[in-house]
Amino acid sequence: MNTAADISRLISERGITHVKVGFFDIDGVMAGKFMSAAKFLAALESNYAFCDVVFGWDVNDQLFDNIKLSGWITGYADLEVRLLPELWRELPLENNTILVPGEVVGRMQPLCPRQILKQVMARAESMGFTGHAGFEYEFLVTDEAHGDLRARDFLKPKPLGDGAFGYSILRTAVNNDFYEGLIDVCNGMDIPIEGFHEETGPGQLEIALQNMETLRAADDAAMFKTFSKVLAQKQKRMISYMAKWDESHSGQGGHVHVSLQRLDGSTVFYDDSKPHNLSDEMRWFVGGLQTLARDYMAIHAPNINSYRRLVPGYWAPTSALWGVDNRTTAIRAITGSPKSQRIEYRVPGADCNPYLVAASIFAAGLYGIEHKIEPHQAFAGNAYAHTPPPELTLPRTLWEAAQCLRASSAANEWLGSDFVDHFAATREWEEREFQKHVTDWERNRYFEII
Numbered sequence: 001m002n003t004a005a006d007i008s009r010l011i012s013e014r015g016i017t018h019v020k021v022g023f024f025d026i027d028g029v030m031a032g033k034f035m036s037a038a039k040f041l042a043a044l045e046s047n048y049a050f051c052d053v054v055f056g057w058d059v060n061d062q063l064f065d066n067i068k069l070s071g072w073i074t075g076y077a078d079l080e081v082r083l084l085p086e087l088w089r090e091l092p093l094e095n096n097t098i099l100v101p102g103e104v105v106g107r108m109q110p111l112c113p114r115q116i117l118k119q120v121m122a123r124a125e126s127m128g129f130t131g132h133a134g135f136e137y138e139f140l141v142t143d144e145a146h147g148d149l150r151a152r153d154f155l156k157p158k159p160l161g162d163g164a165f166g167y168s169i170l171r172t173a174v175n176n177d178f179y180e181g182l183i184d185v186c187n188g189m190d191i192p193i194e195g196f197h198e199e200t201g202p203g204q205l206e207i208a209l210q211n212m213e214t215l216r217a218a219d220d221a222a223m224f225k226t227f228s229k230v231l232a233q234k235q236k237r238m239i240s241y242m243a244k245w246d247e248s249h250s251g252q253g254g255h256v257h258v259s260l261q262r263l264d265g266s267t268v269f270y271d272d273s274k275p276h277n278l279s280d281e282m283r284w285f286v287g288g289l290q291t292l293a294r295d296y297m298a299i300h301a302p303n304i305n306s307y308r309r310l311v312p313g314y315w316a317p318t319s320a321l322w323g324v325d326n327r328t329t330a331i332r333a334i335t336g337s338p339k340s341q342r343i344e345y346r347v348p349g350a351d352c353n354p355y356l357v358a359a360s361i362f363a364a365g366l367y368g369i370e371h372k373i374e375p376h377q378a379f380a381g382n383a384y385a386h387t388p389p390p391e392l393t394l395p396r397t398l399w400e401a402a403q404c405l406r407a408s409s410a411a412n413e414w415l416g417s418d419f420v421d422h423f424a425a426t427r428e429w430e431e432r433e434f435q436k437h438v439t440d441w442e443r444n445r446y447f448e449i450i
Helices: 004-014 035-046 107-110 113-126 146-151 170-174 176-190 214-234 282-293 352-369 397-404 411-414 416-433 440-446
Strands: 019-025 030-034 048-051 080-082 096-104 128-143 192-196 204-209 238-240 257-261 320-324 332-335 341-343
Touching: 004 035, 019 035, 019 080, 030 035, 035 048, 035 080, 096 107, 096 113, 107 113, 107 416, 113 128, 113 214, 113 352, 113 411, 128 170, 128 214, 128 352, 170 176, 170 192, 176 214, 192 320, 204 214, 214 238, 214 352, 257 282, 257 352, 282 320, 282 332, 282 341, 282 352, 352 411, 397 411, 397 416, 411 416
Parallel strands: 019 096, 320 332
Antiparallel strands: 019 030, 048 080, 080 096, 128 204, 128 238, 128 257, 192 204, 257 341, 332 341
């Protein structure tokens, strides 16, 4: 644990003149700035102010016109950020620079993704549980620079490697500068990697971050997504966490492995007297995930593009079925030892906000335990070929998902009504923005023939 005094001493010993500070917004994008050492040290005692427009605009800095807690109506007032010196990170790609993350407090706290996850895990603790999570990300690495790709609107990127070659040792050796560079960055930033390999697509890689206490796991996942992009651009490459970057290739998942422990550290999900060692609590957790899958879909598929990934046969679920070690289902119960027994939730894409994904998964599962919700029968076989009941069919558009979130009493109770209203409004905005545009597909299909 690092205290304010420890950070003060570090700044003095290293002659650091400016510190990077930042926090994560609704979309999981890090907002921040350089702060002079003197101002930073003062902020450790009294927090610091940041324009609340970071919750009032979209990923392209376009101002929302349909929200309540930020906007012209509030004058884009300041929000308050509390620094978290115990979570400081080295920035190995920058000269003698450290990053100290923060979280939003006060008026805008209900919209802070990190605070929402803390809120859910505090409720878990009140129920006698703690949680662990492990994030997996699939992502595209291009072998060309950001400027070149942007100049042609990111069309036809050149992947780092041609053709499908899943689990390739050859490519990890040929492209070792990238692999080793990313491992070095993660080691330098204290982001433990459990596994890292080539996926089965050109330029697509997969990384598994170490399973750990849920809040720290989400911190690491959010940091990883940000600073992996920094490394790639410094190498004149790019990383994309877009859920589906090309219709001819598999989408990019952001699966999450979760488990529960009692406050004494014993496992909750394992019971060797039950079939597959699934405890009652694990079964009810699955029931909660199934029951609220539609409600939380806007968080697990938060962008227009997210729904391009969720199609049958492309390693992404299309319904809230569950199964034992079945990768065609949304909810994969992984059985084994008391230590390894867990659930993998396979709906989220790589484009999701890790704090909100973890918060919604645990909120759904704990809701299931609270209400002892029995899941549907475990599914065996190819879930893509099965027609699920309507209540397990996932929304197919962002607009539909936003309406499911708005109407969810469970989401309002567990995540907060201010957050639900704000997040649903931002997704409705995204859908409206998309509907203003004419795509190449439409021109090619309709321009001459219709």
